[in-house]
């Protein structure tokens with residue numbers, strides 16, 4: 001049996017333990033949902049207050065130049081690029097993930113070799129992909145007169161589905177339910193051989209595990225700013241386009257900030273010759289300020305150490321579940337092998353929703369995902385080994401005392 005003291009000892013030896021001080025976390029909460037909403041960085045409140053009071057309040061519109069608000073999408077894009085193995089000029093921060101998916105999907109489907117090839121009328125995605133990815137593809141296809149067939153396949157069928165009929169594939173690297181990780185290099189290789197393109201959704205990977213966009217020959221990607229990147233609720237998202245494709249792709253949302261010279265106010269749209277063309281309208285300088293603090297929490301954190309700790313945390317959680325909760329019928333649906341496991345674990349249980357509510361009432365915060373999953377995220381910058389021990393111990397108590405059966409845990413909230 002692993003003791004709580006042994007977990008405290010693991011924290012004492014943890015090379016990343018200092019990073020927890022970068023966050024504002026209550027000691028009475030075990031937060032295992034950083035994969036959904038990253039915790040508040042300690043620097044954010046003061047920086048956002050400064051941006052609001054000084055930059056907006058006193059410097060007013062001068063701040064677009066004086067405080068370089070105008071270049072925040074590029075500046076923060078470069079910071080994200082460092083986390084996902086891309087070049088600084090290949091990532092830009094803009095809009096939401098859903099909107100960026102729309103922009104890139106439409107842009108790829110407008111490429112001359114895709115438009116002109118009557119045999120390339122398939123959009124491939126995974127059946128269990130995050131719904132927004134599928135909805136955006138459906139909506140775009142409708143807009144295009146249902147010219148495409150949206151082909152949804154299971155994870156292990158994606159590689160085979162990437163053939164010469166495919167105009168574009170939309171693949172989420174890490175499954176939001178199971179945490180299964182796709183092999184980007186292998187799928188990119190296959191897509192390239194079939195003359196097609198993959199848009200990667202990195203929402204559950206960036207900041208959680210090493211992502212190597214250049215090394216894996218990835219062409220296109222999008223991702224969230226509010227999960228592992230700690231940018232705050234509804235933080236701006238980002239998109240990545242490999243250098244060689246940047247000027248070949250046209251965004252369908254040709255807004256003024258994507259123009260080569262926005263302040264010429266020309267009547268004709270002329271896209272910028274770089275990532276700026278994927279911008280649309282004016283960004284929120286306040287949201288960008290919060291995202292910047294989120295990204296700064298990764299300063300001087302080696303991604304390899306982060307990954308090592310992430311796997312150690314999930315290994316420990318799984319082991320403790322086996323030791324303490326084996327009698328309660330939880331079934332882990334996440335991969336056992338490290339190579340294909342991301343930074344969260346999900347456990348199936350027929351009463352998953354009520355159990356998660358009862359856990360949250362005891363200040364152990366994870367989340368519930370349909371149809372029957374309790375999901376626990378491990379964010380190595382602030383999750384401690386002792387948190388893992390406390391979480392499993394609390395779950396054991398919730399189950400032993402049937403706490404989850406209380407009436408108040410049976411009704412679904414709007415957000416689960």
Ligand SMILES: Cc1ncc(COP(=O)(O)O)c(C=O)c1O
Pocket residue numbers: 096097098099130132133172176201203204224237
């Ligand atoms: C894989 C994936 N893509 C996209 C999103 C959300 O996109 P948006 O920020 O546009 O709501 C999520 C949210 O959880 C997600 O898990």
